[in-house]
Amino acid sequence: MQPTIREILQLSAMDAGRPQIVGGHAHLDRPVRWVHISDLTDLTDLLEGGELVLTTGLPLADGAQRTRTYLTRLAAQDVAGLVVELGTHLDAVPEQLGTLADSLSLPVVALARRTRFIEVTQQVHRLIVADQYEEVEFARTTHEVFTSLNLARASTTDIVTRAAQTLGAPLVLEDVSRHVLAFCALDTPTATLLHQWAERSRLHDTADASTTGPTWSSVPVGVGSERWGRLVLPAGTADTSRARMVLERAAQSLQLHRMIQQERDALVVQALGGLLDDLLSGRVGEETEAMARATALGLTPSSRYAPLSVRVPQRPGTDALTQGEADRRLLAAVRQAVAAAGESALASIRRAGTVSAVISCASKGPEQTLGAVSTGLRERLTGRSGTDGWAAGTAPASSSLVGAAQGLAEAEHVAEVGLTMPETDRLYRSTDVRLRGLVALLRDDHRLQAFAETELGRLLDHDARTGEDLLGLLRTHLDCSGSKTHTARLTGLSRPTLYSRLRSIEKILGVPLDSAESRTSLHTALMVVDAR
The missing domain is CATH 1.10.10.2840 (PucR C-terminal helix-turn-helix domain)
Incomplete structure (x- = not known):
């Protein structure tokens, strides 16, 4: 952090002048960006703000009115403070200088002894340069930390935790609905950190993309209109600039993690779809080849495999982008339901509104597995916004992956018919549809x-x-x-x-x-x- 006026007054070169605070006591913790030595009465256009001005007193030696004008101009230029050396042009501090300094919120310090300003400048600038170097080093370290996390494919929670540890304060990642996606409470009780989170978060949000207040800091996660979350620091830190740097770098890391995950998921989905297409078309008919490709994609070998197709009704007039997003949500629901059942599967979007899968029944029998998956689908799809009912279809399980894949055509037909049944949101078998299934096949005739x-x-x-x-x-x-x-x-x-x-x-x-x-x-x- 930049040195403050209070810290500068403790330097040996400054202390040798026996500094006395004339006015502006309440602002001695103001940071100093640079030191400027000048006896000019008008420093307009010479200062940028944040400077500590050192003078031998000449601008204050021409009467009360000029003294007022001089200090007013300094305050208008956002000067950090003024140091006046007595003995050359002034023998004593002008009357009312302290009152004027207080009214302008401008710290003014008088040096009772002649002081080597060059030594003051050197010592202060060493502190400033050291601070700048420390900031650069902190920025470099922060960049390396989050880059390493991305290279190591760290999870969302890992990224949030590391950011919280760097800042030494609790951190929360929320989505646009203010649901908590990940958090690190550090020493704060979780119940305290997340108590009525949505309401508290809404109170500390603003119309612009990012906010910084006395106790809350936040940055958006996502790019432009694709913003999908917000990284929130509920408790303030002493160094807001460092907090902002860490939050922004963590947000970038989270966005990169999301992009990598989406790209990886897209590649996996593409590979799974290609394998299912090859199995259904007969391009892959050997069980050895099919299993080699399937296990490479994460399927657990099993003695039984069950075909499953899940279908949702189509909404007329739905554009391609909306349909694609709906299909991806359906695929995610199927994959999550299979994972929740403790199994693995080859799952892919077969066509608009239809996801098909071959489930490895490694830990339990096909009937028990399909029942668990059906329950998981009901939890994830029934009554959800954008889903007007659903139906799942299956066919007899097989001891081979190729055989189960060949049953997908029947499973897809059963699921399609299931949507026309009086009762949806459930799993159907061919014995459930019978004549209705034939009618569904011929309905356009x-x-x-x-x-x-x-x-x-x-x-x-x-x-x-x-x-x-x-x-x-x-x-x-x-x-x-x-x-x-x-x-x-x-x-x-x-x-x-x-x-x-x-x-x-x-x-x-x-x-x-x-x-x-x-x-x-x-x-x-x-x-x-x-x-x-």
Whole structure:
């Protein structure tokens, strides 16, 4: 840190002049940037601020008014302080000089003995140069520390911890929602540091990118509009410039870590997608080659492998960037769910809204593994913003990686059908979809669409005109296998009312509901309507 006026007064060259503080006592801890010796009465344009001016008293020897003008100009130029040597042009300190110095918040010191200003200058400048060298050395060391952390692929927590240790103060990394991503409390209790963090953080934020206050310092993490977090020093430090330097360097290191991680993840995802494509297309058919590539990508060898596909519905009009981000979030959710289940997997984005994976069931059986992964998906996807339901599909597990990969086509089909099922947010198997799965495969066939329109068109038109929901009643009746008793119990309708409405449905459709073939056709047509 730069030397203060108080520290300079203790130097041997200055102490030899028997310094006496005339005014501005409250500002003796003001830092001194440089020493300037001059007897000029007007130093305008000669000073830059922060200087300690040494004079033999000539500017103060021309009366009270000129003395006031001289000190006022010094204060306006943000001078650190004034040292006046007595004995050459002044025998005593002018009256009211102390009062004037106090009013201008300008430290003024009188030297009772003649002083070698050149020695004062040399000693002060040695301190300043030493301080500058120390700052340069600190900056170099700080740069090397965080560069080494990045080269060593240190984690986010490691970077935040090292920054906190360098500053000797607790440090918190928060995201744009003010959720704490990482922190280092040092000797501060964690409960104290993070107590009502979001509220406290909001109070100490400002509109600009970075803030520095008497007790809080912060810097943004991220570049421009891509800002994704904030590095916060909740307790102030004595050296704010060093704190700012460390915070900015740590923020750069965190951003670089994030970029490296994203690039690494992108390369891994690309490699995983390439392997799954090769397995599905048959370009890789040998189990030995498949396992060699899979284990190199982090898959744990196992005696059983389970195919899994997770699908979310597509939103019409979604642009490519938004869709890509949604697909990456879905992929991350699948990978996290697999990891939480204690397993590893080859997972990749297969197409928009679909992520497929081959899971190594190394620590537990396929059924238990798939159940745990399904639970993890429910925790990460169900009810989350931007996710309108999801469905997962699987196929029989295999003892080989190649065999499990070949089951992905079935798993993807099952997941696609699962989105059309009445109950989503769950895992489906081929035995769950059956006829509905066939309908889902053929739903875009105009002949199937014409069949559904022929079967149900008149009833749909009736409901649209009258506002009734006879289609819903028909659905319930078909789900009850044509049992009027069961239908009445589920709908809460009286038997006369139910019988009347069922006769209306038969009349509108022109088919009997007590015919098994009629019910089968109508049920199939309902599945086609649901799959649209």
